[in-house]
Amino acid sequence: MGMTSFFEIQCWLRKLYRRGTRFQQYVKVLADTHDLDSAGLRVYQEKLLHKMVRHCNKNVPYYRDLFRELKIRPDDIRTLQDLSKLPLIDKKTVQGNLDRFISRRHYNFLCNVGSTSGSTGTPGKFIRDFDAINFEHAVVWRQWQNAGDSGKKRISLRGDIIVPSSQNEPPFWRYNPANRELQMSSYHLSLDNSIHYIRKIQDFQPKILYCGPSMGHVLAKFFRHHGVNYRFDAVFTSSESLEPEIRDYIEAVFQTRIYDWYGQAERVAAIGQCQHHQYHIQEDYSIVELLPNRGDGTYELVGSQLHNYVMPLLRYRTQDFIYLKGDPAEFTRCACGSYFRKVEKILGRSYGYLLTPEGYHIAITAHIPVGVDNVIETQFYQEKQGEVVLKVLTNGSFSEVDRERLVLNTLKHTSPHMKVLVQEVSEIERGPNGKFINIVSNIKNSLN
Numbered sequence: 538m539g540m541t542s543f544f545e546i547q548c549w550l551r552k553l554y555r556r557g558t559r560f561q562q563y564v565k566v567l568a569d570t571h572d573l574d575s576a577g578l579r580v581y582q583e584k585l586l587h588k589m590v591r592h593c594n595k596n597v598p599y600y601r602d603l604f605r606e607l608k609i610r611p612d613d614i615r616t617l618q619d620l621s622k623l624p625l626i627d628k629k630t631v632q633g634n635l636d637r638f639i640s641r642r643h644y645n646f647l648c649n650v651g652s653t654s655g656s657t658g659t660p661g662k663f664i665r666d667f668d669a670i671n672f673e674h675a676v677v678w679r680q681w682q683n684a685g686d687s688g689k690k691r692i693s694l695r696g697d698i699i700v701p702s703s704q705n706e707p708p709f710w711r712y713n714p715a716n717r718e719l720q721m722s723s724y725h726l727s728l729d730n731s732i733h734y735i736r737k738i739q740d741f742q743p744k745i746l747y748c749g750p751s752m753g754h755v756l757a758k759f760f761r762h763h764g765v766n767y768r769f770d771a772v773f774t775s776s777e778s779l780e781p782e783i784r785d786y787i788e789a790v791f792q793t794r795i796y797d798w799y800g801q802a803e804r805v806a807a808i809g810q811c812q813h814h815q816y817h818i819q820e821d822y823s824i825v826e827l828l829p830n831r832g833d834g835t836y837e838l839v840g841s842q843l844h845n846y847v848m849p850l851l852r853y854r855t856q857d858f859i860y861l862k863g864d865p866a867e868f869t870r871c872a873c874g875s876y877f878r879k880v881e882k883i884l885g886r887s888y889g890y891l892l893t894p895e896g897y898h899i900a901i902t903a904h905i906p907v908g909v910d911n912v913i914e915t916q917f918y919q920e921k922q923g924e925v926v927l928k929v930l931t932n933g934s935f936s937e938v939d940r941e942r943l944v945l946n947t948l949k950h951t952s953p954h955m956k957v958l959v960q961e962v963s964e965i966e967r968g969p970n971g972k973f974i975n976i977v978s979n980i981k982n983s984l985n
């Protein structure tokens with residue numbers, strides 16, 4: 538059996554696993570819960586919460602002991618307000634008690650172990666069961682369908698290597714027939730190889746681009762560089778924060794719309810963009826509490842799972858922050874039909890922040906080099922609060938004027954008191970799987 542056919546069998550098996558009968562059932566349920574008003578959502582959430590709490594009390598050692606210690610009976614936690622009787626937990630709580638968060642009644646063979654990025658801090662381990670995985674795929678599928686994607690041909694550029702890194706001739710991709718998806722390597726997407734990618738895309742004629750914002754940006758730049766026009770019906774982005782400038786650029790080059798998605802390895806909260814451009818907290822995915830963050834107008838997302846019975850997390854602090862549109866308790870109807878709360882902006886993961894001398898988190902840096910000449914790539918590197926090293930890969934003609942403009946832009950978009958050092962480098966190191974990382978921070982999270 539050749540490599541390709543083995544890969545294809547894997548694709549079909551994976552699809553069967555992720556999109557089985559449970560998936561189809563969830564798709565139906567989620568079509569209804571999408572349009573529930575706040576009272577309806579509350580009923581839905583509280584029913585699932587109570588069921589989950591009873592399961593935790595019975596089968597999950599961490600919660601069983603916690604409830605005993607706090608003298609809480611499962612019936613004491615029925616409403617959303619009751620949830621506050623439980624303490625907040627975070628990555629440290631979970632990773633320090635990993636075995637005790639796992640249900641005694643789970644079946645290993647159907648579980649999936651995910652891990653959080655280890656770029657800073659400790660990598661975490663999170664386990665989901667078959668049901669939770671199907672549920673997750675159904676929630677994402679709802680966004681795709683609402684955006685007009687009913688299983689169209691797509692390419693994915695998700696920061697994966699796909700083919701051996703030593704390979705220097707195309708193909709830099711492989712076809713997943715189960716998803717009608719051409720998976721393209723992010724690692725090999727360079728200026729030299731870019732024309733091969735473009736020709737392949739023209740030949741394959743995908744309608745959908747599924748990518749991280751930074752890789753989508755790189756691909757769009759190459760299309761523009763080669764003067765090639767191409768139109769996608771929709772672009773789906775996730776995994777990194779999407780800056781307005783990057784969004785505008787990708788949408789302009791590919792004459793399309795971006796539907797952004799936010800999630801995390803812990804799977805305690807999800808935010809998706811609807812067909813009316815609005816970011817919505819997916820209220821039927823989990824229970825999301827919003828923790829005000831030191832008066833800077835942001836809220837930390839705190840999530841309680843309703844569907845993952847193998848390793849349930851209740852009141853889990855994501856250390857991800859958002860700006861809300863309107864009041865935290867405001868559920869008003871969007872043109873898409875949903876009453877889900879509206880999010881103005883999602884800030885990046887905590888390792889994607891710059892910390893200003895004033896203690897503000899700056900996640901938006903992609904537009905800082907805009908308008909500065911002779912810059913190919915930049916990376917913001919922070920060791921100490923209030924100081925930043927700007928690593929710059931230049932084309933060799935980077936001048937003193939360019940340097941000054943870059944410093945001024947940084948001060949303007951972070952803080953006038955930021956100490957900025959521009960450092961020319963011959964290469965910007967990629968993260969795991971060749972992924973481009975805009976901000977590298979070695980500052981311990983200020984919330985811990």
Ligand SMILES: [Zn+2]
Nearest residue numbers: 811815871873
């Ligand atoms: Zn909407």
